[in-house]
Each structure stands twice: as structure tokens, then as C-alpha cells.
Amino acid sequence: MTGPLKNYTPFLKPYTSRILLGILLGSIAGAASGLGVPYFIQRVFKTIFDSQDTSYSLMYLIGIAACLPAVFLVRGVAGYCNQFIISVVGLRMLQDVRAKVFDKMQRLPLKWYEQRHTGDLLARIVGDTTQMNQALMTLGNDGVQYVFQSIGGICYLVFLSVQNSDSMFILMLIAMTPLMTWPVRLIGKHLKRRGREVQNSLGSMSEALTENLHGSVEIRAFNLQERERGLFLKRLNEFLHASVKLTKYDKLPQPLMEIIAVSLLSVSFVYAYRAGIGFDVFSGMGAALYFSVDSFKRMVRAWNIVQRSQGAFERVEQIMSAPDDLEGNEDGFKLERARGEVSMQGVHFAYGEEPTLDDINVEIAPGTVCGLVGPSGAGKSTFVKLLPRFYDVNAGVVRVDGHDVRELNLESLRRQIAYVPQSPVLFNDTVMNNILLGRPGATREEAIEAAIAANADEFIRTRLEKGYDTMVGENAGRLSGGQRQRLALARAFLRDAPILILDEATSALDSESEAHIYNALEKLVKGRTVFIVAHRFSTLKLCDRVLVFDRGRIAASGKPEELMKSSDLYRQLHELQALT
């Protein structure tokens, strides 16, 4: 096997015995076609056409005539079983590969996702794996059966030549072999390249599609239908062009092989005439030739499919070989329950070229309620995202309870943290189950308590048809932004983690609901370290300490009332808010 294909040999392992059985059956079917059919054709023809003996009994004739259907029966049954077994193995492998890719994707760093498009990833896990599966199945089905068929056919031809003591024919066959592989080699590299283009353009098409689906509201609001149609048509055209080019090469070997086959056949006419061989031998030879050429044709087709799937293999391989999130710290130190001490020393971080956080030094004692304020884009969200190690720092160190987060077992680190982003995602499940995700194993009562603290209980009971058992729908499309935020808060409260991060987690709420939540928070923050990226200054009342962010640096830090005196930026931000 070549290239990326060989990385998939481990996937074959669990099915070794079935594959061997498939190969055995394929070889039986192949030998029955290549060797059995020509042999029995010759036998039957000899008996029927060439014999001087006219005294065969009817039963004998029927018996002789039945040889051919019998061979075809063996060929058919073995061939069918081979196809079935190999196809099922192929489907199971497809499942294994998809599961493996999916697993891998759960562990990839966020940075990796940000450089890619959901649509393209979707195409890889659905489309490219299907293409891979098709290649492996064709290889397993046609590859096996037709290899044996051609071997059988050639053996029979060799047998005939030896029997007729004619070595010319064998030499001719050997001379023909490079000719047979010529069309394959000619188009192989084209197929590989075009196949890659087709898979990539499928990825782009899927990108356009997912974007269109995500933007359904904006498309209507801004009348973007024509633009979207144009973009999608462009992608469709690219796909069409790539596919046409692929088809051009894909369909080429078939006629080429046929021309070679017919040439072979006419050469054999000459040979037959000169050797003075009978019709029975000639028909046997013809059948053997037909089956060998036919199998060459099919093997070429199988090989073509493998060639054009290389792109698919590569595209999936790019996911499989990406560096893991958890790499190297499966055995990292496992935190049981953190005290909640957080510190950063000399932290620098950049998403790309431009620094986003620039020399951050801060020590947060356990149990501190820490507010973060600053102009938008100052780096507040980035700061809190470093704690659960969504990203790794470029320089410096982030510590939780004195441990460098990179040295901690990642799962145990994330268990210490309840994180609520500004636009939380809810899963397509019931309200109750969405809250319970915060702490699987919690009771219904505990979940309801968390919902009460998040000021969500009332709307769940009164506004939702089936209360806590209402399905929220795809990304909770049926809930308002504020309702979604409240469910996400309930989820975080239920989590009962020593570190709580609220990143503008109440931005979509009216002041009244927000006030209610912050009242509840007063109880909830006890014994926890809390980071609140505040969008209203009123929430800072809760805070023991406020960090003022400005262009990736901490410009000031202290209690809110101290900052009013000491920090110009803080005062400015406060005044701007008072105006609105």
C-alpha cells in the first residue's frame, strides 16, 4: 500500500479473519472464472463439436453441459460471499474511522478549529471517509477477485501453450504485460491530482452551505439572497469543473484496455491458425483471454478509485495527525478540588502576530471575586480563556493552586472551572438535561435549585410548554438570548466548581434579572474564586478586586472605590457607562 493508505492498516486488524475468508472466497471466484470457465468451455465444446463419437447417452450429455452452470454457480456464490463479507468489513471500518476522527476532533485545540471551517470539517468526516471506504471496498472486492481471475486466465493460457508446445505465446503474453500497465501509469497521477481537487471543492461547497445555514437571519435581513446564490453557484461550478476533469481521466483506461484486448485477440487468431489448433482449444483460449483482460480492466478501475481517493485519505489524515490537546499530560498531576488560587507571571499571548496579552502579572487569592473591565478588545476574554487552557501562553506561566496549568491533567484542570461565555451554546436536548450537563449525576432538585439561583426557574415553568422537559431545539433557537444565558448560568452554578468564570454572561439580561442573579451570586461565590468580565459597573459591587485591562495589559488593579481615585481609565469607563 502506498502513501496515506498505509496509516489505515491498523483499522484492518480487528477484521483479519473475515478479510482472509473474503480473500479465500474471492480467490475461489477468481479461479473459477479465470481457470474453470475456459477449461470447461473447452471440455464441453470438445465433447459437443469435435467428437466423432455420437453414442453419448442423454444423461452424459446433460452431465457435461451442466459443468458450465456449475462453474458459474461456484463463481457466483463465492463471488457474492466475497463481496458481501468485504463490504461489511468496509462499512465497519468506515464506522471505526469516523469514530476515531470524531474522537480526535474532541481533543483538538481550539486554535486548530479557528483556522478551519466547520463546513470543510463536516465534508471531511462525512464525505472523505465515504470516499476512503469506497476505495478500500473496491480494492477488497475487485482487487482480490480479479487478481485471481487474471492469474487463473494466464495460467490457463500458459497451460495451453505448454500443451501445444508453443513457447511463442508465453513470450507474447509476457511482452504484453508492460503494455497493460501503461494506461494505468499514464493516468494515475492525473487521477490523484483531480481527485484531490474534487474532494477539496466538496469541502468548499460544504463551507458555503453551512455558512448560509448559520446566516439565515442575516441573509433575509440584508437581502443577501442573490449574493449567497452567486457564491454557492461559484462553488458548484468549481465542483463541476473538477469533476469533469476527473471524469476525463477516469473513463480513459476502459477503452484503452479494450483496444489492447482486441489487438491481443486478433494476434491470437493468427497464432491459432498457424498452430493449427481446433475450435475447442481456441474457445477455451478465447475465454481465458477474455477473463484475463476483463480482470485487468477491473483491477485498473479499482486502482483508479484508490488513486482518486488519495486526496480524501490526505484530508482525513490532516485531522488525524494534528497535535492533540491532551498530548503529554494524560499523566499530568490530577487536582482533586482546587483551593482556587490563580496566578500569572510574565504572561504573553498572541493569536497570530499581534500580541493580545502583554506581560501579565497577577496573583489572585482563593475566594477572591475578581472583576475585569476595559475597552472591548483589551484582552479580558483572552485572559480568562487561559485558565482552562483553551490556549497555551507564548511566554510566562499560568498557575492554579501553584501548579503550572500545562503540568496538570487537563481534564482535572477543567473540572475545577465553571465557564460561562457570552453566547453560550445549548445542546439539542431538554432544558433539564442541558442544566445537568454542568454536573452529571446531580439530582433534579439540585438542578432546579441552580435554575432558581440563575433566575431561570420562573420562565422555565411559565413560558415553556413542558417546563424542564421542553426540548430546546438546535442551539436553543426557540429561546431568547437572555433565556439562553440564564440556562448557561444554571449549568455553571450546578457545576459547583472552585473557580467560576462569567464572561459577560449576563449581557443579554435586563437589569432586573441581572440584579436577581447577582443577589444569588453573593451566596454562590462563597469559597470560590470568581472572575466576572463585567459589562455593567453595577456588578462590580460584588468584587473584592478589579483588574482594568487596556490593550493587552493590566493598567490598574484594586478595589472599585480605590480605582475611582487612582485610575483614569477606570473613571472614564465608569462615566461612559453612567451616560448610557
Ligand SMILES: Nc1ncnc2c1ncn2[C@@H]1O[C@H](COP(=O)(O)OP(=O)(O)O)[C@@H](O)[C@H]1O
Ligand atoms: N480567536 C481569536 N483569534 C484571533 N484573534 C482573536 C481571537 N479572539 C480574540 N482575538 C483578538 O484578541 C484581542 C482581544 O480580544 P478579547 O480577549 O476577546 O477582548 P475583550 O474580551 O477584552 O473584548 C482582540 O483584538 C481580538 O480581535
Ligand SMILES: [Mg+2]
Ligand atoms: Mg470579551
